[in-house]
Amino acid sequence: MSTDLARQRCYNHAHREAAARCPACRRYYCRECVIEHESRLLCAACVAAGAAREERREKRHGWPGAVAGAMLGVFLAWAFFFIIGWGLLSLPSPTHATEVWNERAAHD
Numbered sequence: 482m483s484t485d486l487a488r489q490r491c492y493n494h495a496h497r498e499a500a501a502r503c504p505a506c507r508r509y510y511c512r513e514c515v516i517e518h519e520s521r522l523l524c525a526a527c528v529a530a531g532a533a534r535e536e537r538r539e540k541r542h543g544w545p546g547a548v549a550g551a552m553l554g555v556f557l558a559w560a561f562f563f564i565i566g567w568g569l570l571s572l573p574s575p576t577h578a579t580e581v582w583n584e585r586a587a588h589d
């Protein structure tokens with residue numbers, strides 16, 4: 482394994498021997514090109530990519546709350562109109578049914 486690493490060259494410096502392998506992109510790098518990040522040796526590109534990802538995760542953190550709020554607003558609006566619509570639809574039917582029943586009762 483170590484002999485395999487020694488035979489590798491740095492991805493950025495073709496003339497330099499690789500000192501570490503980036504676990505994220507699986508490329509070999511010299512000691513200068515790797516950065517210790519969260520107790521792992523990563524190449525500069527992956528550290529930058531990881532930092533960008535973490536930043537995005539932080540930005541997205543407030544996102545579900547906004548979506549939940551919007552959905553709750555839509556649900557409340559829907560519930561409001563549903564109850565009003567249901568109330569309007571259900572109101573005439575009992576009187577109509579009673580009228581029909583009364584008509585039938587009157588005929589008999």
Ligand SMILES: [Zn+2]
Nearest residue numbers: 503506524527
């Ligand atoms: Zn990398």
Ligand SMILES: [Zn+2]
Nearest residue numbers: 491494511514
């Ligand atoms: Zn290098």
